[in-house]
Amino acid sequence: MVNKQQIRGVYLVTDRPLCFHHTLSEVVRLAALGGVSLVQLREKESDSRTFLELAKHLKEILTPFSVPLLINDRLDVCLAAGADGVHLGQSDLPWWEARILLGDDAIIGLSLETKEDYLSLMQTHPNPDLDYLAVSPVFDTNTKTNTKPAWGLTGVTWLKDKTDLPVVAIGGIKDSNAKAVIQAGADSIAVVSAICSAENPKLAAETLSKKFPI
Amino acid sequence: MVNKQQIRGVYLVTDRPLCFHHTLSEVVRLAALGGVSLVQLREKESDSRTFLELAKHLKEILTPFSVPLLINDRLDVCLAAGADGVHLGQSDLPWWEARILLGDDAIIGLSLETKEDYLSLMQTHPNPDLDYLAVSPVFDTNTKTNTKPAWGLTGVTWLKDKTDLPVVAIGGIKDSNAKAVIQAGADSIAVVSAICSAENPKLAAETLSKKFPI
Numbered sequence: 001m002v003n004k005q006q007i008r009g010v011y012l013v014t015d016r017p018l019c020f021h022h023t024l025s026e027v028v029r030l031a032a033l034g035g036v037s038l039v040q041l042r043e044k045e046s047d048s049r050t051f052l053e054l055a056k057h058l059k060e061i062l063t064p065f066s067v068p069l070l071i072n073d074r075l076d077v078c079l080a081a082g083a084d085g086v087h088l089g090q091s092d093l094p095w096w097e098a099r100i101l102l103g104d105d106a107i108i109g110l111s112l113e114t115k116e117d118y119l120s121l122m123q124t125h126p127n128p129d130l131d132y133l134a135v136s137p138v139f140d141t142n143t144k145t146n147t148k149p150a151w152g153l154t155g156v157t158w159l160k161d162k163t164d165l166p167v168v169a170i171g172g173i174k175d176s177n178a179k180a181v182i183q184a185g186a187d188s189i190a191v192v193s194a195i196c197s198a199e200n201p202k203l204a205a206e207t208l209s210k211k212f213p214i
Numbered sequence: 215m216v217n218k219q220q221i222r223g224v225y226l227v228t229d230r231p232l233c234f235h236h237t238l239s240e241v242v243r244l245a246a247l248g249g250v251s252l253v254q255l256r257e258k259e260s261d262s263r264t265f266l267e268l269a270k271h272l273k274e275i276l277t278p279f280s281v282p283l284l285i286n287d288r289l290d291v292c293l294a295a296g297a298d299g300v301h302l303g304q305s306d307l308p309w310w311e312a313r314i315l316l317g318d319d320a321i322i323g324l325s326l327e328t329k330e331d332y333l334s335l336m337q338t339h340p341n342p343d344l345d346y347l348a349v350s351p352v353f354d355t356n357t358k359t360n361t362k363p364a365w366g367l368t369g370v371t372w373l374k375d376k377t378d379l380p381v382v383a384i385g386g387i388k389d390s391n392a393k394a395v396i397q398a399g400a401d402s403i404a405v406v407s408a409i410c411s412a413e414n415p416k417l418a419a420e421t422l423s424k425k426f427p428i
Contacts, residue, residue, distance in 0.1 A: 047305035048287055073262055075290035080311040091261035097294040 006068055007107070007132045007166040009037035010208045011190040013072075013087075014058075016043070018196040027201045028058050032065040034205025036195070038107075038188065040087050042072035055081035068107055075101050085109070085131070090117060099129050109168060111136045113148040118159060128165075134190065135159055137171020138181060141192075153184040160185030175204075178211045220282055221321070221346045221380040223251035224422045225404040227286075227301075228272075230257070232410040241415045242272050246279040248419025250409070252321075252402065254301045256286040269295035282321055289315050299323070299345070304331060313343050323382060325350045327362040332373060342379075348404065349373055351385020352395060355406075367398040374399030389418075392425045 012031045016024050028039055041058055043051045055077050059069050068084035071077050073092040078085065085107030088095050095110050102108065109132040112118050121128060135151045150171065151159075160167050169181045170190035181189050191208065198204035226245045230238050242253055255272055257265045269291050273283050282298035285291050287306040292299065299321030302309050309324050316322065323346040326332050335342060349365045364385065365373075374381050383395045384404035395403055405422065412418035 048307045049305045052307055052311070075293075076288060076307060076315065079289075079315055080307055091263045093262045093266055093290060093294055097266070101290065101293055 006037045006066075007109075007168065008187050009189075009212055010035065010195075010205055011038040011040065011168055011170075011188045012036045012195050012205070013040045013042055013170065013190050013192045015192045015196050018193050020197050021199050022201065024054070024196075025057055025061060027196055029061050030201040031195050031205045032062055032067050034195075034202035035209040036067060036205045038068055038070060040070040040072055040190070041083075042087075044072075048074075048077065051077050052080050055083055059083055070107060070109065078102065078106075087111065087134070089113075089136075095128070095130055096125070107131045109134055111170070112159070115155070115158065118162065130165060132166040132168050132188070133159060133163055134168040134170050135186070138169045138186075139172025139177065141172040153180055156181060156184040156186050175207060178208055182211055182213075220251045220280075221323075221382065222401050223403075223426055224249065224409075224419055225252040225254065225382055225384075225402045226250045226409050226419070227254045227256055227384065227404050227406045229406045229410050232407050234411050235413050236415065238268070238410075239271055239275060241410055243275050244415040245409050245419045246276055246281050248409075248416035249423040250281060250419045252282055252284060254284040254286055254404070255297075256301075258286075262288075262291065266291050266294050269297055273297055284321060284323065292316065292320075301325065301348070303327075303350075309342070309344055310339075321345045323348055325384070326373070329369070329372065332376065344379060346380040346382050346402070347373060347377055348382040348384050349400075352383045352400075353386025353391065355386040367394055370395060370398040370400050389421060392422055396425055396427075 019027050041055050059081055062069050070085045070087045071083045072087050075098055086098055087109045089111045095108050098108050108130055110130050111134045135156050137150050140150050156169050166187040168188040168190055169186035173181055173189045173191050174194045178189055195201050195204045233241050255269050273295055276283050284299045284301045285297045286301050289300055289312055300312055301323045303325045304327055309322050312322050322344055324344050325348045349370050351364050354364050370383050380401040382402040382404055383400035387395055387403045387405050388408045392403055409415050409418045
């Protein structure tokens with residue numbers, strides 16, 4: 001069973017085309033060695049079979065580290081791979097359907113693109129059965145397309161003040177701004193290229209992890 | 215519970231961009247009125263939320279007709295929509311994982327692109343827990359890209375002679391060649407544009423249904 005307390009610290013979101021120096025598997029292994037607390041497998045282009053095989057492989061790599069593996073969007077890949085949960089966007093399957101299909105132990109996170117996304121969630125589900133809320137994007141980024149205007153640091157603080165759920169900040173986070181995002185209220189910082197594209201993903205993960213107060 | 219005997223007759227595979235004269239929902243309703251025995255929702259471009267909403271809507275339309283709804287590839291959409299099963303290609307999730315996740319009552323069909331696909335299936339699973347095998351494509355077609363060379367009518371006969379599972383023929387089937395495909399051994403003919411693009415989908419479905427011997 002997953003320790004849901006792990007939604008804190010550095011959260012690696014994968015992006016294979018951005019893995020310049022190592023394979024994705026190696027990036028994930030090194031990032032786990034470097035202390036990331038969560039990994040999300042995001043595969044926008046690959047077919048379902050490839051997606052599943054990657055998920056199974058990453059799950060094997062992460063199990064010894066007790067680092068949960070989340071799957072972006074695809075509940076079926078999560079179920080078939082025995083992953084620990086899913087990260088859902090506003091146009092993915094609804095999180096309450098995910099909760100029914102994955103069960104109580106699964107980690108389910110929901111991306112909020114705007115304050116309106118949060119307010120409408122509260123209207124329908126004042127106590128949503130979710131494990132974290134993600135502010136996406138905090139900063140403008142090139143790794144996700146079609147995102148709405150960035151929330152900024154004030155957006156992170158706004159959400160942190162409103163919710164008891166862990167707040168994950170995603171989008172444009174790197175070494176130079178990580179501390180500010182944490183100080184603004186993020187329980188977890190999700191990074192893509194800051195680790196995927198690093199020559200030394202272990203060191204990158206370590207350095208980011210140290211930004212969190214002990 | 216679904217009657218698996220329904221894997222016979224006309225099998226509509228949806229393609230929204232090819233629905234020139236009616237909405238997809240209306241095409242499906244008219245096709246059911248015209249006697250199609252199976253519908254597969256195929257959505258290659260839409261996001262998961264849209265896919266699920268469409269699936270739920272088509273399920274509502276088809277329930278009064280007792281026509282099963284299959285989902286292309288996405289087991290999670292199938293589960294969340296309460297659809298009757300999935301159609302899987304060679305690069306989709308493995309059918310045995312689908313059987314575990316969907317259970318015994320689900321209809322699970324597997325697309326075979328080549329004779330080698332069939333032979334390797336037999337090597338690993340001499341009695342596969344599948345509900346049909348699809349010969350894809352029988353004829354060259356524009357509605358699916360990246361398909362391997364067409365099986366032709368002799369391919370349909372080849373597979374029919376080898377397996378006890380229902381054989382579904384898909385790809386380039388229309389009014390003018392449907393009879394030949396059935397005579398070659400197809401238990402079911404899957405059509406896309408022949409119904410989706412028809413001005414009168416009900417009549418198109420009726421006409422194709424009449425090609426089957428009573």
